[in-house]
Amino acid sequence: MTDRAIRNLEHLRRSASTARVLNLLKVADEHGHTAEWAENPMFQTPGLNASLIIKHRLRRNETDSFAGRRQVATKVVLPIDATDLKTGGRFVFVNQIGFERVMLAAFGLPSDHADIRTLRLMDQLPSLDPFLLREQLRRGGVFAAPCYFAISEADLERMSAFVEKEIEPLVTLSMGGNAVSAGSTARMAGKILSNDPGDRLDALRATLRLEPEQYQEGIFCWKGFLYYKWCLNSLMSDIVGVADEVNTVKPYGPVDAGARDYINRGRGVLRTNIMKTCEKVSQTLRYYDDAYAGLTREGNPIAFRDFLLEAPNLFSRLGDQLGAIQHIVSFWRFRFDPKAAPVTADELIDIFMDFETGLMGRDFDDMARELMA
Structure with missing residues (x-):
């Protein structure tokens, strides 16, 4: 040690x-x-x-x-x-x-x-x-x-406004169309995001028609989709910027013909894969949006409840996808900070290869189709 x-x-x-x-x-x-x-x-x-x-x-x-x-x-x-x-x-x-x-x-x-x-x-x-x-x-x-398996206090604070906006339709439904106050939305958001598994919300459990033993699992899964939506929403401007920089970054020092060919090829492939991965995450999150709309617009809590209880089947792939994107943004900003040392051709090739490896093999259309069948 x-x-x-x-x-x-x-x-x-x-x-x-x-x-x-x-x-x-x-x-x-x-x-x-x-x-x-x-x-x-x-x-x-x-x-x-x-x-x-x-x-x-x-x-x-x-x-x-x-x-x-x-x-x-x-x-x-x-x-x-x-x-x-x-x-x-x-x-x-x-x-x-x-x-x-x-x-x-x-x-x-x-x-x-x-x-x-x-x-x-x-x-x-x-x-x-x-x-x-x-x-x-x-x-x-x-x-x-x-x-x-709790969300950090720092991320809970950063997520709060996003989650309040997301759950406003549910609060409106719960209040029977009456005017929704900011306080009521904030209280329900706090209950959903709470890291205390003993913090129950009977009205929400009744709306979702969850048995007491199902409540914790259902809310954990709901929190998961809210977390992933917030992550993607927070990353989009940064990831677009990084994808654009991939197209223009130039290595420091001499570059032989083989390295130049790889870097030129890697630019397009990496940028395409980054944006494709973001779209795949968005596509899967839309399954959640559709199920949630069924609850808030059609008053169908059973379908939304069933979706949440089956949702862990998607967490692994959603987490892999977003983890790869988070790594790309975080490492790119770290390594290409104006104060950082110049990046040589060999190191740039290593970075491209690492990013491509992280994005490989993450197509989960089949998994999504199985879940929604």
Whole structure:
């Protein structure tokens, strides 16, 4: 385990995005007294179950930590002092060179331990959004408690206005066509977005005709689609800008004929795939819009309820798609910041290849058709 301190952990805890950071220390602080946290932990090892797990953009001096080339790694951060995050922490990258040796020395975990498998499941993901993460872990046989799959407070604040606008038709329906106040919409939005699984809204449950045991799952799935819609909406202006910059970016230094040919070909292919991926996400989200319109315009709560309860079938692919887009925007802005070092032809080719790999094999028309059949 490296002794290098991690800076700004306190800032990270306050402002981190849901897709980038899984704050298990906060989960332990808020739910460590509950039976669900104790009985269904994400990790069996106490230190790991109170860590911060981060999707980290690798700096050039960090790429040698891995046997293969990659742009993003999964960083596990152990705070030095859990009560004072300003003191920093120690970290390890999942699947870095010597990872198994480090985990054995630090935690006594053999290579086949369940916690090692869980970390590797996380490392396979493009982001840590809770809807994608839950489905990935479930497929891997890890059934962690619901308290682990919350949207960050920072993202909840950023989402609130968007969600209020989205649910206004439902509030109008619930009030029988009476004038809708901003306060009533905000209260219902708060109930839907609440990270407290015990925070029930009987009127909403009755509208959706959900049994008490179905309510938590239904609201979790509804929150998932609202989160994905908000993410796409927030990313669109940035992703269009990045796609345009892909067409014009020029590498620094000499460029041989082979590299020039690859870069010229890669520009068009990458830009097309970026925009195609955005359209595929939009297309799947339209299934949600249609089901929601059936509830608010046609008064059909059963179809919307059934859609929500079947929705996890789409979370993995939606999360993969949006995770790839988020990575492209985030890494491009990081690497092509005006203050960053110039990008050579070889590095630009690596970036293009990484982006193309992230966007490959993510056509889910068949999955969507199966769900809607």
